[in-house]
Amino acid sequence: MLSLSIASPATVTFPPKPKSSIPKTSFTGVRIQHLRPQWLPSQTTSFRKSSASSSSVVMMANREEELKEIRAKTTEEINEEVVELKGELFMLRLQKSVRNEFKSSEFQRMRKRIARMLTVKREREIEQGINKRLSRKLDRQWKKSIVVKPPPSLIKLREQEAAEEAEKSSA
Numbered sequence: 393m394l395s396l397s398i399a400s401p402a403t404v405t406f407p408p409k410p411k412s413s414i415p416k417t418s419f420t421g422v423r424i425q426h427l428r429p430q431w432l433p434s435q436t437t438s439f440r441k442s443s444a445s446s447s448s449v450v451m452m453a454n455r456e457e458e459l460k461e462i463r464a465k466t467t468e469e470i471n472e473e474v475v476e477l478k479g480e481l482f483m484l485r486l487q488k489s490v491r492n493e494f495k496s497s498e499f500q501r502m503r504k505r506i507a508r509m510l511t512v513k514r515e516r517e518i519e520q521g522i523n524k525r526l527s528r529k530l531d532r533q534w535k536k537s538i539v540v541k542p543p544p545s546l547i548k549l550r551e552q553e554a555a556e557e558a559e560k561s562s563a
Contacts, residue, residue, distance in 0.1 A: 458505070458508065459508060459512070462508055462509055462512050463512055467513060467516060470509050470512065470513050471513075471534065473509060474506055474509050474510065474513075475538055476543055476544055477502050477505060477506050477509075478506065479541075479542065479543030479544075479546075480502060480543045480544070480545055481499070481502050481503070481506070482543070483543050483545055483546060484498055484499060484502070514527065517530075
């Protein structure tokens with residue numbers, strides 16, 4: 393059988409509330425606080441953590457190799473490659489707007505590669521003692537001197553189309 397006992401408010405005593413860092417509000421409902429268990433360093437090993445750290449190490453190594461490759465180039469070569477990559481980035485934007493198939497990860501990869509190249513270029517300017525104002529002036533001059541040419545991917549595409557047309561006309 394079920395029994396129910398009701399105590400009068402005068403006879404019920406509650407333990408004192410512990411002081412908490414939570415500010416007082418007018419909320420009168422039940423407050424649930426999540427307490428995190430204290431983990432020992434030996435208990436924190438997990439598969440996800442180890443795989444994530446190993447992949448970040450590989451990515452870091454690739455980045456270091458790429459920076460060494462960029463630093464080995466002359467400033468003129470860096471400028472040429474920046475122009476080519478910006479053209480490729482423009483082609484990717486066009487493909488996106490036309491809804492063609494493309495790898496969306498290429499946007500980030502190209503932008504980061506451009507940023508790395510411009511960083512190396514700026515490091516060289518700082519070594520030569522070129523201040524920020526003069527650097528921006530030189531950049532404006534360099535941008536005005538750029539001769540617009542199609543990016544390498546568009547050149548390859550045109551060559552493939554020309555080869556296909558040559559095949560059709562010879563056949």
